[in-house]
Amino acid sequence: MKLESLSVEAAAIVPREGAWRRARRNWSVRLGGGVLALLVAIAIAAPWLGTVDPSLFDAASRDLRPGMSGEIMTLEGATVQHVFLMGSDSFGRDIYSRVLYGTRVSLLVGVCAAALALAFGVVLGLVAGYLRWLDGMLMRVMDGLMAIPAILIAIALVAMWRGSLATVIVAIAIPEIPRVTRLVRSLVLTIREEPYVEAAIALGTPTRKVMFAHILPNTLAPLLVQGTFICASAILLEAILSFLGVGLPPDIPTWGNIMAEGRVQFVEYPHNIFFPGVFLAAAVLAVNILGDGLRDTLDPRMARRV
Amino acid sequence: MSVLQVRDLTIALPPGGDRAEAVSRVSFEVNPGEIVCLVGESGSGKSVIAHAVMGLLPHALAVTGGEALLQGEDTLRATPGRLRELRAARMSMIFQEPMTALNPVMTCGAQIDEVLRFHTGVSPEARRTRILDMLKEVALPDPERIMASYPHQLSGGQRQRIMIAMALVLEPALLIADEPTTALDVTTQAQILSLVIDLQKKHGTGVLFITHDFGVVAEIAHRVAVLRLGELVELGARDEVLKRPRHDYTKMLIASVPALKPHGRPVPADAPVVLETRRLSKTYADRHWFARHREVRAAADVSLEIRRGQTLGIVGESGSGKSTVARCIVRLVDPSSGEIRVHGEDIAARSHRELRPLRRRVQIVFQDPYRSLNPRRTVGEAIMEGPLNYGVPRAQALERARRLMALVRMDPGALDRYPHQFSGGQRQRICIARALALEPELLIADEAVSALDVSVQAQVLALLEEIRVRLDLAMLFITHDLRVAAQVCDHIAVMQRGAVVEYGPAERVFLDPQHEYTRALFAAAPGRGFAFGSA
Numbered sequence: 001m002k003l004e005s006l007s008v009e010a011a012a013i014v015p016r017e018g019a020w021r022r023a024r025r026n027w028s029v030r031l032g033g034g035v036l037a038l039l040v041a042i043a044i045a046a047p048w049l050g051t052v053d054p055s056l057f058d059a060a061s062r063d064l065r066p067g068m069s070g071e072i073m074t075l076e077g078a079t080v081q082h083v084f085l086m087g088s089d090s091f092g093r094d095i096y097s098r099v100l101y102g103t104r105v106s107l108l109v110g111v112c113a114a115a116l117a118l119a120f121g122v123v124l125g126l127v128a129g130y131l132r133w134l135d136g137m138l139m140r141v142m143d144g145l146m147a148i149p150a151i152l153i154a155i156a157l158v159a160m161w162r163g164s165l166a167t168v169i170v171a172i173a174i175p176e177i178p179r180v181t182r183l184v185r186s187l188v189l190t191i192r193e194e195p196y197v198e199a200a201i202a203l204g205t206p207t208r209k210v211m212f213a214h215i216l217p218n219t220l221a222p223l224l225v226q227g228t229f230i231c232a233s234a235i236l237l238e239a240i241l242s243f244l245g246v247g248l249p250p251d252i253p254t255w256g257n258i259m260a261e262g263r264v265q266f267v268e269y270p271h272n273i274f275f276p277g278v279f280l281a282a283a284v285l286a287v288n289i290l291g292d293g294l295r296d297t298l299d300p301r302m303a304r305r306v
Numbered sequence: 307m308s309v310l311q312v313r314d315l316t317i318a319l320p321p322g323g324d325r326a327e328a329v330s331r332v333s334f335e336v337n338p339g340e341i342v343c344l345v346g347e348s349g350s351g352k353s354v355i356a357h358a359v360m361g362l363l364p365h366a367l368a369v370t371g372g373e374a375l376l377q378g379e380d381t382l383r384a385t386p387g388r389l390r391e392l393r394a395a396r397m398s399m400i401f402q403e404p405m406t407a408l409n410p411v412m413t414c415g416a417q418i419d420e421v422l423r424f425h426t427g428v429s430p431e432a433r434r435t436r437i438l439d440m441l442k443e444v445a446l447p448d449p450e451r452i453m454a455s456y457p458h459q460l461s462g463g464q465r466q467r468i469m470i471a472m473a474l475v476l477e478p479a480l481l482i483a484d485e486p487t488t489a490l491d492v493t494t495q496a497q498i499l500s501l502v503i504d505l506q507k508k509h510g511t512g513v514l515f516i517t518h519d520f521g522v523v524a525e526i527a528h529r530v531a532v533l534r535l536g537e538l539v540e541l542g543a544r545d546e547v548l549k550r551p552r553h554d555y556t557k558m559l560i561a562s563v564p565a566l567k568p569h570g571r572p573v574p575a576d577a578p579v580v581l582e583t584r585r586l587s588k589t590y591a592d593r594h595w596f597a598r599h600r601e602v603r604a605a606a607d608v609s610l611e612i613r614r615g616q617t618l619g620i621v622g623e624s625g626s627g628k629s630t631v632a633r634c635i636v637r638l639v640d641p642s643s644g645e646i647r648v649h650g651e652d653i654a655a656r657s658h659r660e661l662r663p664l665r666r667r668v669q670i671v672f673q674d675p676y677r678s679l680n681p682r683r684t685v686g687e688a689i690m691e692g693p694l695n696y697g698v699p700r701a702q703a704l705e706r707a708r709r710l711m712a713l714v715r716m717d718p719g720a721l722d723r724y725p726h727q728f729s730g731g732q733r734q735r736i737c738i739a740r741a742l743a744l745e746p747e748l749l750i751a752d753e754a755v756s757a758l759d760v761s762v763q764a765q766v767l768a769l770l771e772e773i774r775v776r777l778d779l780a781m782l783f784i785t786h787d788l789r790v791a792a793q794v795c796d797h798i799a800v801m802q803r804g805a806v807v808e809y810g811p812a813e814r815v816f817l818d819p820q821h822e823y824t825r826a827l828f829a830a831a832p833g834r835g836f837a838f839g840s841a
Contacts, residue, residue: 195672196680199737202636203692203744204665217682 028293121180129188
């Protein structure tokens with residue numbers, strides 16, 4: 001209706017400020033970004049936050065309640081006094097140290113899986129959206145991939161390759177690729193009809209350059225938003241895989257592994273699940289809130305689509 | 307008593323805008339049976355006034371002073387409940403785009419019925435009779451069928467008639483029409499305008515008619531109010547304002563409206579032919595696996611010729627195929643059959659690779675200046691793109707971009723700025739510079755001035771003409787606006803439903819049109835009784 005063009009008219013009179021500046025003023029971006037920055041800081045600074053090596057255990061300090069102190073044996077064989085801030089597990093490992101070091105794994109998996117899914121999705125989406133003859137075939141493959149539950153693909157892939165950080169990241173990223181491809185393709189289909197793209201074609205711009213210099217930059221804002229959502233679900237999926245025991249090997253401290261080990265003793269020692277659970281929830285929530293805020297500020301028109 | 311009395315209306319813009327007020331102390335009145343035209347360029351605040359009276363302002367815009375008395379009752383201070391009672395019953399509004407103003411999932415009959423049901427306690431049978439009467443009154447054929455139709459099943463003109471029927475069904479005292487014919491073709495526009503005049507006379511409705519088009523003003527207004535940047539600069543009787551404008555701004559606006567007569571420049575007849583199309587056709591086929599094939603002939607057997615230094619105009623209404631022809635010539639669309647000869651070389655069937663060396667000879671400027679430039683690339687990158695594609699060294703391309711900016715009357719220092727920092731007219735100049743960067747022999751302007759305000763349009767037209775003369779270009783000018791065509795074209799081709807129905811020198815086509823459709827187009831051109839552009 002005319003009202004829309006009215007507010008557009010009003011918006012045109014108001015000077016356009018940088019999208020990034022607007023994003024920094026947005027409370028969702030501030031809150032989500034703040035919590036995330038804190039988690040990143042914790043992940044980086046883990047060795048200096050009063051932790052011990054997360055693989056250390058001591059039979060004398062099994063099943064300690066949070067805040068109790070006990071002793072733990074270092075790799076060199078010396079026994080030192082240690083305060084178990086979040087208690088210990090049934091092997092006598094320090095939950096606090098394991099949760100803090102687990103932050104590294106979770107964030108790494110989230111960011112890498114999102115980056116990987118975006119990288120492949122962008123290329124496939126550009127190709128499908130711009131080269132019409134490849135579109136049908138490519139999208140049917142993607143439809144096929146989307147018909148299988150993400151967790152099932154991930155479990156199958158990890159089982160096939162043996163669990164390591166790289167394989168888990170790839171296994172989580174693959175089911176996300178069709179979703180990114182679809183998003184990019186739909187964006188490309190609208191952008192390729194824009195007069196500036198046609199003008200570029202009329203100027204003799206080679207197809208590759210039209211795709212990467214004209215179309216791709218205009219898909220970045222919604223992609224960034226999609227990236228945050230993938231990141232959040234990747235963190236969650238990694239925790240689920242570890243919890244099910246099909247993710248990273250149990251000696252690597254991840255939030256999912258810690259929870260998996262604490263599961264049997266949940267009724268007597270809930271701290272084994274509680275602390276990693278709080279970190280997991282905070283991380284996923286922070287990334288999602290950040291994504292919501294970015295979507296509202298960078299890309300208001302897409303607000304209802306993603 | 308006047309139907310609408312607006313006194314000292316002031317509406318603030320959100321802080322940080324380029325001016326403090328969208329509308330500043332505007333006063334005017336609309337009397338019963340009178341059509342008052344509110345004229346102004348984009349950003350003048352004319353729509354804001356209409357929405358304020360209807361109580362439809364977006365939250366960002368606040369009324370800070372004045373009053374709008376609808377038969378003595380101030381609508382600016384009315385409660386939402388009271389406004390709902392007033393709308394449709396005592397004041398109604400029709401909009402520019404009837405497709406979006408109508409609900410796509412309700413039949414037209416049901417939408418009009420909703421108005422009657424809410425405001426009157428009449429029985430369903432009585433409502434139905436009233437709706438059928440109203441549909442007859444707005445001259446819709448087969449009212450029974452129209453009542454049961456959904457908006458998408460009707461044409462643009464029919465939809466606007468439905469809007470008018472809905473707006474007038476309760477016989478309101480005031481009708482606000484916000485650019486109701488801007489989205490319509492010129493022949494449909496003429497019909498809608500005469501319908502509004504008829505109905506308004508019959509019911510004694512006061513009409514506040516918002517438009518940017520002085521042709522429409524000349525056609526319909528009793529009185530005219532001219533707005534500029536939120537201020538009322540002139541208010542008076544139609545003939546007074548159009549023939550003896552007092553304010554400089556009004557004078558400038560009226561002088562910017564192109565005259566509806568051919569320019570009469572001598573045309574070089576023996577210049578070499580730059581472009582020739584022979585029986586150029588484009589057929590769109592809807593291929594379905596299960597349904598029957600459907601074919602649309604967007605362009606059929608179009609044969610045209612442009613010589614160096616000449617401007618050929620293609621005029622026609624929407625869907626006539628004029629843009630399809632342009633896009634075939636630039637090969638943004640692949641023609642289905644026929645020849646496109648650029649300097650005698652047929653490019654219609656060339657593959658995109660073979661085409662590349664020839665692309666630089668034909669360049670195009672599009673209609674929408676806001677979408678024609680990539681928002682994420684600087685103006686300099688846009689202008690240099692063509693030369694860089696063809697291997698011109700960067701320093702040389704930059705130098706060429708600077709010269710072109712000067713040629714289109716822009717500051718060469720602005721090359722590293724982004725498109726959003728420029729106005730629509732400036733962007734269109736940048737688009738022209740970008741097209742010229744490849745030193746083409748044929749420049750196609752596809753409705754290149756249609757989205758611009760009339761004063762900016764005059765400047766861009768003057769610029770195009772200057773460039774054409776200076777560079778001895780051939781130009782293909784596509785437009786729906788006969789006034790613009792008259793001003794720039796040496797030859798004119800009139801298109802209807804994909805085919806050229808009349809083709810000849812502009813003088814002949816304008817002064818002695820042969821085809822019935824051409825005559826209908828001229829008859830529908832608004833304001834042809836007024837000699838615009840002669841001042």
